[in-house]
Amino acid sequence: MGWRYRVGQFLGRLGARPTDEDLRLASEVLPPKALALFRTMAPGDQRHSLRVLRRLRGEGHCGPILEQAALLHDVGKAGAGLTLAHRSLTVILERVAPAFLQRLAGPAPRGWRRPFHAHLHHAEIGAARVAEAGCDPLVVALVRYHDRGAWPEGLAAWQADLDALRRADGRE
Secondary structure, rough: HHHHHHHHHHHHHHHOOHHHHHHHHHHHHHHHHHHHHHOOHHHHHHHHHHHHHHHHOOOOOOHHHHHHHHOOOOOOOOOOOOOOOHHHHHHHHHHHHHHHHHHHOOOOHHHHHHHHHHHHHHHHHHHHHHHOOOOOOHHHHHHHHOOOOOOOOHHHHHHHHHHHHHHHHOOO
């Protein structure tokens, strides 16, 4: 992701709140437990996820599995105290000192390291939460692998959906 994208993302999160229309759209796509999970996300993450969903629809990628994954792909960041300052520092460190960021995040999601850990491991954390909410296993898989480039063996048939989600999320 380029710096221009990241600056826009940062500015877009300032004061971002989902509208009533946004929340209606989310409630149309997500089953009740998944919607409750979506609502645990920071307002900026909710808006981002809704933009990802709308990009997918605009590109002609529709279907309940991919749409649910679009709304829930960043749910692993929810509740971790991940502020704009943490997000900004993490983006910078990912570029200039990724090994330091790994050490900073630490092996356990506790204390002051928790936001960094959540940012780096949000896909796995989110996949566990989405599974707990009873979502389809393919939604869980899309959330788990959205920040990686490819599926593990056996799920390659869904590569086009993973690629579409990554593009809409700004990862490609």
